[in-house]
Amino acid sequence: MTNEDHVKSLIATIIKEFGQLDMAVNNAGISSEVVSIDASNSDNYSAMVNTNLVDLYYCMKHQIIQMLKQKQGAIVNVASVAGLNGIPWAATYASTKHGVVGLTKSAAILIMRSKVFVLTRQPLALSELILLTNNLMAMMKIIMKK
Numbered sequence: 001m002t003n004e005d006h007v008k009s010l011i012a013t014i015i016k017e018f019g020q021l022d023m024a025v026n027n028a029g030i031s032s033e034v035v036s037i038d039a040s041n042s043d044n045y046s047a048m049v050n051t052n053l054v055d056l057y058y059c060m061k062h063q064i065i066q067m068l069k070q071k072q073g074a075i076v077n078v079a080s081v082a083g084l085n086g087i088p089w090a091a092t093y094a095s096t097k098h099g100v101v102g103l104t105k106s107a108a109i110l111i112m113r114s115k116v117f118v119l120t121r122q123p124l125a126l127s128e129l130i131l132l133t134n135n136l137m138a139m140m141k142i143i144m145k146k
Helices: 004-018 042-070 088-110 126-145
Strands: 023-026 073-078 116-121
Touching (some): 042 088, 042 116, 073 088
Parallel strands (some): 023 073, 073 116
């Protein structure tokens, strides 16, 4: 979702079709290069920042707006273990995933008194994404009971 207006339109379509937005998983990411920072390309880095962080920001912002209106919901932003520890040969990618972790934590603190939950996962592999989906479904069942 590279355009904020497209995100707004998508959320509106979801509400029109389903009545509300219960949960969202923001899982976009590219790694344009695997090189040391001194050998990195600035255009590739800009593309990674836009895809991995800015586009996620657009989605999360409008998901939160909708979920706060509904007074409930859950958002999971998929980062990477690189967002916790860094990777010497992929510093540009790691910095975008650090941004995802920071943005998610900041949003979670801001809305922590609501029934809208925002969290991040740092998967190592696809199998962890499957586990994440199962955990999110269980969390939504708990939310819906309240």
